[in-house]
Each structure stands twice: as structure tokens, then as C-alpha cells.
């Protein structure tokens with residue numbers, strides 16, 4: 001486990017995250033492409049099998065995925081939620097030329113966003129690893145917000161075997177303890193689950209695409225049933 005769990009050593013509250021992105025929103029798009037792997041073809045991968053009608057991206061940030069979602073699903077109703085006004089400000093600019101720009105909502109994802117009209121697709125891209133505390137609750141809300149035949153698509157940091165790197169990511173509000181995949185697998189049946197190495201194994205990131213389980217499972221084995229072993233801390 002990480003020596004430095006965000007929430008204890010850095011301010012992981014919504015106010016702490018907002019303060020962090022007040023500065024980082026300005027440099028986010030220029031810097032993050034070099035390490036937020038797996039985002040580029042996420043929408044295309046979903047579009048190969050599905051045509052969701054209502055889409056939610058949680059922690060949409062500057063709108064990189066929202067743009068791709070708009071391109072692949074031009075007829076869908078698309079909503080992005082994020083607690084950072086600064087990140088949403090950049091997103092608004094990035095999306096202003098879209099024919100049908102997504103709706104942007106500023107708030108923490110700590111309660112349901114669907115009002116009797118569930119989403120067909122919920123996307124988390126490098127968001128859940130920053131929900132410290134709150135990642136378990138966010139996964140449960142997403143399950144509630146999804147239609148029974150909907151899909152969740154998550155791309156995020158998984159783990160690093162280097163404590164100094166986990167600590168550094170903790171300073172940046174990111175928890176990298178291989179903690180997300182087991183809970184995702186409890187709540188969702190995976191259609192795709194891949195763990196990939198970045199920069200020669202400095203860290204691993206994952207992509208998980210799944211459908212809601214009717215009966216969430218408890219105490220799953222730590223090996224992915226999709227032929228790829230999930231590296232343990």
C-alpha cells in the first residue's frame with residue numbers, strides 16, 4: 001500500500017481539488033497527454049459495439065473525452081460533471097465549436113445525476129483515482145446511474161511498485177494502490193479489462209469496460225478473468 005494516502009497527507013476534499021486545479025487547469029492540456037494513457041481511442045472502442053443515447057462523463061476536466069464522445073455519438077445527450085470551475089472553464093472553450101456541445105455541470109459526484117432517466121454510458125477517465133475519499137461511493141452511484149444494459153468505461157492509474165512515485169502522485173491527489181479494479185469487478189461484469197505498463201513499468205494503468213452485475217459480487221479473486229493478471233502491490 002502507498003505510504004502516503006491522499007486525504008491524510010494532502011487535502012483531498014473537493015476544496016483541495018478545486019484549489020489544485022486553479023493552477024493546473026491552465027497547463028493541463030499541454031502536459032497531461034504525456035502520461036494519461038488510454039484516453040485516445042476509448043470512445044472509438046465503445047462505438048465499435050454500442051450507440052449510447054445518454055452519456056455521462058464524471059470528472060470530465062477540460063473536455064478531452066467529451067469532444068471524442070461528441071464525435072462518435074453525435075445524436076447522444078452528453079453531460080460532463082466536474083467539481084472544478086477552472087477545469088470546466090477550459091472545457092467550455094474547448095467545446096464551443098461543437099455543433100451540439102455537451103451540458104457541463106459543476107459539482108462533486110457524490111450523489112446520483114439521473115432523475116428516472118438512467119445513462120447508457122458512464123465514463124471515468126483518470127478521475128476515480130482522485131476521489132480520495134469517495135471512490136467507493138462514486139462507483140456505487142455510477143452503478144445506480146446506469147441503465148441495466150448500460151456500460152461503464154474507466155481508464156485510470158492502477159499501481160506503481162515504486163513508493164517514491166506513489167508518494168509523488170499522492171502529492172498530486174492521485175492514489176495508486178491497485179484499489180479500483182477489484183471494486184469495479186464486484187459491481188460490473190467486464191467486457192474488457194486490460195492492465196498496461198507505462199514508461200517501462202514505472203507505473204501501470206488500466207482500462208475497464210463493463211456492464212452492471214445484477215447481483216454485485218463480494219471477495220473476488222485478484223486475478224482478472226480476462227487472461228491478464230492484475231499486478232498486486
Ligand SMILES: C[S@@+](CC[C@H](N)C(=O)[O-])C[C@H]1O[C@@H](n2cnc3c(N)ncnc32)[C@H](O)[C@@H]1O
Pocket residue numbers: 014017021032036039058059060061062063064065081082083084087107108109110124125126127130131134
Ligand atoms: C485528472 S483529471 C481528468 C480529466 C479528464 N477526465 C481527462 O481524462 O482528461 C480529474 C478530474 O476529476 C475532477 N474531480 C476530482 N474529484 C471529483 C469529484 N469528487 N467529483 C467530480 N469531479 C471530480 C477534477 O476536478 C479533475 O477535473
